[in-house]
Amino acid sequence: METKILPVSEESIQEAARLLQQGQLVGIPTETVYGLGANAFDEAAVRSIFAAKGRPADNPLIVHVAHPEDAEPLCEVTDTARLLMKTFCPGPLTMLMKRKSCIPDVVTAGLPSVALRIPSHPAAHRLLEVCGLPVAAPSANTSGKPSPTTAKHVLDDLHGKLPLILDGGECQVGLESTVIDLTSPIPTVLRPGGVTPEMLLTVLKEVKVADSVLRPLREGEKALSPGMRYRHYAPSGQLTMVKGTPEHVEQCIRRHADEAQRQGKPVRVFAFEEHLNAYQGLDAVSIGSRKTPEKMAHLLFKLLRQADDDRIPVLFSEVLTTDGIGLAIMNRLARAAAFTEIDADSEAERNP
Ligand code: TXA
Ligand code: MG
Secondary structure, three states: OOOOEEEHHHHHHHHHHHHHHOOEEEEEEEOOOOOOEEOOHHHHHHHHHHHHOOOOOOOEEEEEEOOHHHOOOOEEOOOHHHHHHHHHOOOOOOEEEEOOOOOOHHOOOOEEEEEEOOOOOOHHHHHHHHHOOOOOOOOOOOOOOOOOOOHHHHHHHOOOOOOOEEEEOOOOOOOOOOOEEOOOOOOOEEEOOOHHHHHHHHOOOOOOOOOOOHHOOOOOOOOOOOOHHHOOOOOOOOEEEOOOHHHHHHHHHHHHHHHHHHOOOOOEEEEOOHHHHHOOOEEEEOOOOOHHHHHHHHHHHHHHHHHHHHHOOOOEEEOOOOOOHHHHHHHHHHOOOOOEEEEEHHHHHHHH
């Protein structure tokens, strides 16, 4: 199958809507990452999403709708959900609610809940309005790879597996939506994203963050959100997070980079704008200022993909604190690094 990329226009959105109505897949820009969409009521179409991504069938999909009222026929919308929709939707928030029977099993992997999101990207919003269907869409990457934040990323992964990708430019947030479980007694963030726990607490009395957000699952532990089970967001190279005081971090990265380069392995460093100068002589790229973590969120997946394109086998990254959007960034970075981390301060003590 030939895959077309068309810039967003009323005409290309009409074409995308027709394809969805015919049971085909469409690459859709959203404010978080690109989605791989299909009519959520069409079981065969939804199955073809799993096939195109190589996604395990037990990992459920998010259902996207244009307006809060479109959620009512699909799930049991609670007062808490209504409050969150009023405050944060459209936007990067996905709510788990008890599903109604019109949602096919294949969408929810047989779970009793369905994940619902109202995207704010104008193209996604217009497409949902025009096609008049709930659209099931995971991120439009090959399973396990970093999510796509440009139409080109979608094409790189899924060329020949879908007829159309709508090109809506770079995704603004750059990380997938916050997933919050509203079926548990206390609303629980299963995947952090652009709507942060701090923001949720401005309207909810209590919010839990699943404690597996910043650590690997223990052996035999059940993932609350099935997507958190799999190795994720991973570049082909080995990424290591380096924490500590800026001076120790820089020395530590230099020491490990020298070692790798002696073995003939190219190295790349993801560094905050403020420290970029410290890495002269190394291939260091900016992840934006420490003061603007949204910039790092926006750039992260693009930089991970770029490192793959450039065939860089060894990567080091500076790290952030986990407040605000920092929680989502560190959740993705930790998974991309398979939780490999060096404490530069204790290393400095051992190697004075
Ligand atoms: O920003 C986003 O959320 C993007 C855009 C396209 O909307 N979509 C996205 O979908 O990231 P996906 O499939 O890559 O991630 C959805 C996550 C997975 O971790 C999945 O396991 C979880 O949501 N999920 C979906 N339905 C669930 C359910 N009923 N119960 C628990 N987790 C669920
Ligand atoms: Mg995904």
